[in-house]
Amino acid sequence: xxxxxxxxxxxxxxxxxxxxxxxxxxxxxxxxxxxxxxxxxxxxxxxxxxxxxxxxxxxxxxxxxxxxxxxxxxxxxxxxxxxxxxxxxxxxxxxxxxxxxxxxxxxxxxxxxxxxxxxxxxxxxxxxxxxxxxxxxxxxxxxxxxxxxxxxxxxxxxxxxxxxxxxxxxxxxxxxxxxxxxxxxxxxxxxxxxxxxxxxxxxxxxxxxxxxxxxxxxxxxxxxxxxxxxxxxxxxxxxxxxxxxxxxxxxxxxxxxxxxxxxxxxxxxxxxxxxxxxxxxxxxxxxxxxxxxxxxxxxxxxxxxxxxxxxxxxxxxxxxxxxxxxxxxxxxxxx
Numbered sequence: 001x002x003x004x005x006x007x008x009x010x011x012x013x014x015x016x017x018x019x020x021x022x023x024x025x026x027x028x029x030x031x032x033x034x035x036x037x038x039x040x041x042x043x044x045x046x047x048x049x050x051x052x053x054x055x056x057x058x059x060x061x062x063x064x065x066x067x068x069x070x071x072x073x074x075x076x077x078x079x080x081x082x083x084x085x086x087x088x089x090x091x092x093x094x095x096x097x098x099x100x101x102x103x104x105x106x107x108x109x110x111x112x113x114x115x116x117x118x119x120x121x122x123x124x125x126x127x128x129x130x131x132x133x134x135x136x137x138x139x140x141x142x143x144x145x146x147x148x149x150x151x152x153x154x155x156x157x158x159x160x161x162x163x164x165x166x167x168x169x170x171x172x173x174x175x176x177x178x179x180x181x182x183x184x185x186x187x188x189x190x191x192x193x194x195x196x197x198x199x200x201x202x203x204x205x206x207x208x209x210x211x212x213x214x215x216x217x218x219x220x221x222x223x224x225x226x227x228x229x230x231x232x233x234x235x236x237x238x239x240x241x242x243x244x245x246x247x248x249x250x251x252x253x254x255x256x257x258x259x260x261x262x263x264x265x266x267x268x269x270x271x272x273x274x275x276x277x278x279x280x281x282x283x284x285x286x287x288x289x290x291x292x293x294x295x296x297x298x299x300x301x302x303x304x305x306x307x308x309x310x311x312x313x314x315x316x317x318x319x320x321x322x323x324x325x326x327x328x329x330x331x332x333x334x335x
Contacts, residue, residue: 050145303324
């Protein structure tokens with residue numbers, strides 16, 4: 001669902017003010033990098049900025065939404081605006097060549113031309129070099145916007161020619177409020193808000209049976225590991241964990257969820273009123289926190305963190321989890 005200007009101001013107040021000042025003072029640069037994690041509204045703000053730059057009668061730093069230019073952008077028919085998306089793993093050279101042809105045309109529309117390169121970290125060397133000369137020597141008034149989740153993944157030759165616009169994580173209370181308004185339980189709301197700051201993705205997760213099963217499996221394992229019964233924990237690993245988390249990204253999420261559980265125990269041990277990822281487990285976590293020392297909990301956290309890191313070294317998943325269970329039971333981290 002498209003966000004209103006007011007919603008964008010709530011989500012990214014600093015960035016929105018920055019862009020409005022740029023337009024109001026007519027200090028429009030040739031190229032910008034919009035850097036923000038998923039869910040930080042980089043795409044929506046980029047389109048707001050495009051509309052603001054091309055609007056014929058902006059009002060107090062906002063597009064009028066009624067002029068011909070605004071209307072054409074709404075319908076996707078503005079010939080002075082173009083977008084490039086990745087095709088597969090990379091942004092292809094052919095897509096950049098097509099963009100440059102469009103940007104170089106003497107079109108019917110006078111004034112500024114704007115283009116967005118989405119997921120710009122996926123420009124490979126060939127496509128980036130193809131774009132570089134035009135970026136250095138644009139024909140007429142041209143503004144480029146590159147969106148990315150990681151500015152350091154963009155080639156330095158592109159990066160050095162752009163102004164960096166940094167997006168902040170979405171305020172957590174806004175995400176929590178939206179999930180509560182959707183009628184989602186407090187427990188599930190607390191968990192998904194740790195996994196993503198994207199409202200749409202969070203809502204989708206709350207309706208995802210696989211995520212519900214993942215949460216259930218993680219909590220089943222945490223109870224077993226904290227009961228000091230290593231055999232039960234290993235049984236759950238083989239019968240529930242490994243069949244549920246077959247892919248690497250699934251295992252990464254599962255280990256993150258496991259880590260959040262141990263963090264909950266530390267948090268509630270330090271402060272009984274602390275906000276938890278698993279509020280439905282509070283009583284169990286409080287009891288566990290009374291039994292374990294901070295040193296023991298610290299070693300357990302380190303064990304999970306090490307397992308998360310080791311996952312990327314292609315270690316056998318079964319061996320990884322068996323070793324993790326043994327280390328958690330002994331209260332020792334990996335050496």
